[in-house]
Amino acid sequence: MADPExxxxxxxxxxxxxxxxxxxxxxxxxxxxxxxxxQLAWELTLDALPPAGATVVDVGCGSGRWAERLVALGYRxxxxxxxxxxxxxxxxxxxxxxxxxxxxxxxxxLPARSVDAVLAMxxxxxxxDVPESLARMTNWVRPGGCVVVLVDSLVALVAELSxxxxxxxxxxxxxTRRGTWTQDGQSADLHLLDAQGVRAAYASAGSRAVDVRxxxxxxxxxxxxxxxxxxxxxxxxxxAIEREWAQHGELADLGKQLLAVGRC
Numbered sequence: 001m002a003d004p005e006x007x008x009x010x011x012x013x014x015x016x017x018x019x020x021x022x023x024x025x026x027x028x029x030x031x032x033x034x035x036x037x038x039q040l041a042w043e044l045t046l047d048a049l050p051p052a053g054a055t056v057v058d059v060g061c062g063s064g065r066w067a068e069r070l071v072a073l074g075y076r077x078x079x080x081x082x083x084x085x086x087x088x089x090x091x092x093x094x095x096x097x098x099x100x101x102x103x104x105x106x107x108x109x110l111p112a113r114s115v116d117a118v119l120a121m122x123x124x125x126x127x128x129d130v131p132e133s134l135a136r137m138t139n140w141v142r143p144g145g146c147v148v149v150l151v152d153s154l155v156a157l158v159a160e161l162s163x164x165x166x167x168x169x170x171x172x173x174x175x176t177r178r179g180t181w182t183q184d185g186q187s188a189d190l191h192l193l194d195a196q197g198v199r200a201a202y203a204s205a206g207s208r209a210v211d212v213r214x215x216x217x218x219x220x221x222x223x224x225x226x227x228x229x230x231x232x233x234x235x236x237x238x239x240a241i242e243r244e245w246a247q248h249g250e251l252a253d254l255g256k257q258l259l260a261v262g263r264c
Contacts, residue, residue, distance in 0.1 A: 033227070040216075131201040
C-alpha cells in the first residue's frame with residue numbers, strides 16, 4: 001500500500017506550466033474538444049450558480065476567461081491564481097472588476113461563509129490534497145451556496161490508454177490515481193478522480209448534496225479518434241449529443257472530465 005504522503009502533490013507545482021500558457025490561454029481553448037467541454041462546463045455551472053450579484057470565487061482563474069464572463073453577467077468575482085503571468089493577464093483583462101490572490105488555494109485565507117459560490121475549473125486536481133482543498137473552499141461558502149469543480153476523469157484516461165494498447169501505463173494510472181500534463185516543455189502532476197472519489201471528497205467537506213456529471217462521454221464511447229472525427233464533421237450536433245449524455249449521472253465516469261456541483 002502506498003504511503004499516504006505519496007498521494008499528495010507539491011503546493012503550487014503547476015504554476016510554471018501555466019505561466020508558459022499565459023500568452024495565449026484563450027487560444028488553448030480554441031482546440032475543438034477543449035472548446036466543447038468548456039462550453040458544457042459553462043452551461044452546467046450557470047445552472048448551478050445563485051442569481052447575478054452574488055460573489056463567486058474562481059480558483060485557478062487563469063487569464064480571467066471565465067471571470068470576464070461572470071463579471072459581464074453581474075457577478076462579483078474573486079480570483080485565485082498562483083501563476084504570476086496568468087494573474088497579470090487576468091488583471092489586464094479585468095482591472096478593478098476582479099480581486100486576485102496570487103497564491104495557491106492552500107494558503108488563501110477568506111472568511112468563513114463569506115461568498116456565494118466557489119468554482120475550480122481544472123484547478124482542484126493540481127492541489128496538494130483534494131479533500132483538504134475542497135473542505136477549505138466549502139468553508140468559504142454561505143449556506144445555500146455551491147462549490148463547482150471540473151477534474152480529469154481517472155476511468156476515461158485508463159480506458160483511452162488501454163484502447164491505445166498502453167496497458168502498462170493504464171494500470172499505473174489506475175494504481176497511483178495520478179496523471180501528468182505536459183505542455184511547452186513543462187510538466188505538472190495531477191490527481192485523477194472518479195465519481196465515487198469526488199462524492200466522497202464532497203461528503204468529507206460537509207456538502208449536503210452533490211451532483212457529478214461526465215463531460216465528453218463520447219470520448220470514451222467512441223475512442224479519441226472517432227470522437228474527434230465526428231466533432232469535426234458536425235460540432236453542433238456532437239455537442240447536442242454530449243449535452244444529453246451529461247444529463248445521465250450514471251455515465252459520469254465515462255466522461256473525459258467530471259463536473260461536480262456540491263450544495264452547502
